[in-house]
Amino acid sequence: MSEITPDLVRHLGVLARIQLSDEEVEQLTGQLDVIVDNIAKVSEVATADVPATSHPVALQNVFRPDVPGDMLTVAEVLQNAPDAADDRFRVTAILGEEQ
Structure with missing residues (x-):
């Protein structure tokens, strides 16, 4: 016996x-009737x-x-900067002073 009727589908369409x-x-x-049967x-x-x-x-973790x-040492990291x-990259400011 089919549980899904055209009226039910219309009602679901209205709800959606x-x-x-x-x-x-x-x-x-x-x-939808096939889905419900399955x-x-x-x-x-x-x-x-x-x-x-x-x-x-x-499943198992493959990592x-x-x-x-x-x-790397700090000197090695900064050698091509x-x-x-102060042991950091110096870059141009991109944010305003209020940030």
């Missing part, structure tokens, strides 16, 4: 503020002994551990 033509109502009635089939097999999953295959490596002061 979508103007639907008669052809669209007919097409959506069939499509959800019902899934509900039949989804029992308490079947764990819920978000992915069909178990390496975050281990610090050799670091166009301008530096």
Whole structure:
């Protein structure tokens, strides 16, 4: 027995503020009915002994551990800087004084 009727589709269209033509109502009635039937089939097999999953295959982190490596010295970092002061890059101000 179909749960989705053309009147229900028209009502959903009004709620969603979508103007639907008669052809669209007919097409959506069939499509929504198929979706509801498929959800019902899934509900039949989804029992308490079947764990819920978000992915069909178990996922694992593929990243390496975050281990610090050799670091540059301040002098090495600033050696090619166009301008530096107090062990920092010096750049032109881009914000007004009020910032």
